[in-house]
Amino acid sequence: MASATATYAPMKPTKAGFEETHEQIHKIRITLTSKNVKNLEKVCKDLIQGAKTREIKVKGPARMPTKVLRITTRKAPCGEGTNTYDRFELRIHKRLIDLYSTAEVVKQVTSITVEPGVHVEVTIADV
């Protein structure tokens, strides 16, 4: 019945035989951003591997479009000479990983060595 189920806290159906009683499952989104793709991919891979080992429902990594910040400047410090330009760019890569689990587990998952330059953000919401 809908009313009966409504009184319970909304819980996502978990894998059979696996109950989390006193700990509440949250929706957790891990956002990874970096200028360095290699490190970023490595961290992603580690996170997902860790989550899968603990048999948590994982979605990801979702790759967001890369943001490119471009700066085009004159090469010369003075105005003399052929007008040559430098094109500098900064690429920001973003990955999203979604998990459904308790915070405890997530903490363990994220207790990996994070590569330098990778920024990690975790958002928790109630399921």
Place this chain on the structure above:
Amino acid sequence: MGKKKFIDKKKAATFQLFARDSSDPNYSDAPGSDKVFVRVDNNRVSFNTVFDEDNHYYGNTQYNDEEDSIFADAPGDDGDNDDGYDRVVGNPSGTDMNEKGALPENVRREILELGFPDDGYNYLTHLREIRNTGGGSAFYPNPKFKPNQLPHDVKAYDASRVQISNSRGDYNEKSIYTVASKTINVRMQKVVDPEVAALLDDSDLSRFGSDVEDLEEDFIVIGNMAEGEDNESDKMWNLIEESEVTNEGVKDINHDSGNQQIASEEKNHRVEDKPRVRRLLDEQFDILELQEYGTDDDQYEGYIAEEEFLADKLKNVLNENDMDEMELDDKYKAPADLLHGSERPKSKEILDSAADILRRCAEYAEKYENEGNNEKMVIVEESSDESEQFDCESIISTYSTLDNHPGKIEAPEVARKKKLAETVSGALGGKNQVISLRGKEKLPVDFLPNSRKATTEKVKSPGSCKPEQLKRKPNRQETKEEKKERKVAVKAERREARIMKKATKELYRSEAQQAQKVAAIAGPSSIRLM
């Protein structure tokens, strides 16, 4: 679209992962605990999760600072008061509202002590500990700093060691010597070695004096009396000694005399342990002083009477020599002028002395001049032109390189003339009557000594080139060998041209030199030859 979001950010708590501060007690190098999650959002959501357990430390400090900050009493961004927030660790909540209003008592006391106003602001946050770190500035405590300072209009001296004389007001107050008597020399603190101080204070330097000290001081007197008037000198000594004795006696007896008072006061003013022993120099000084300034004051009359004859004696000693008198005339006169000048009659002595001086000068000059005649005479033989015959060596050695360039020792003139005659005759008998001037120097090429060869060569080479030029193929189709041949021919041509150019250049240059030589003697300078 209506795509359902996975997470509604407004209802979620967001944490960011940061590296943990190494001074944090929970810090360790393990992968799990060198990072920490820090909440970054301000939503009204509470999660009693493990994420925040480690953050108790951070959460408190981060958000309790807001109470003390200057924005503490500003209205919240949402328009709500702080009380609406849940009391969750990590939330900007209304915790610890007690100390918001007033500073703790001890803090207030300290602020007041330092001199800051008590207006509720914690000035202690701006204090800097005085350490020798950073900024290049260093604090050194000043050992001479005295915290108890007098007000600025008060000056204090340490006069504890001054000996004030028992002054009687009897003496004449008009005396100039009493002007400064009220001033008392104050000895300021000096850091001096006791030995050095003793030496400085020691006025009895007689032990450093020499036996002949007295003699040295009277050398003027003795020098002027060197003509055998020893009696006078003895008398002088006696007089001086007498005067010394009398002075002493006067000193002892005459206390009322102002001078004595002043002298003794002056002595006392020097703040010394024992009075200075009067020396001969002091006596002489006093005498002279009286002479100069004695007339200003009545009190000195006694003294003057006593010492008058001594003063005169000293003066007259110098009067012994008439030479000095002579020079005291208004105009300086040389001895020669004295002898020959007839302006006024002079004494025989003066004339004799002048003559003597002149004689002596002349003798000295002669002696001085004749000294150089004793040197050896160095005879330098000069070679005469006619006596010697030229030989190769001498010619080469005496000619300059302008005439005799080492690189160009040419054939003698005779042979050259012959050749020249040849060329000239050849040229004259030649083609046309016009003498063509060619080259940069505009020389008549035909008449030059080596010109025969040059012209013949020139005639040859253009001729040889022409048939080759005709040979050149009109179309561009030539084989490699033909191309090579052509290029070799061109190169040979160029080489020959170079040689030609060099030869003519040399030719012209030597001719130009010859012409220059001639022109230097005879020709006008307006002609530019080289």
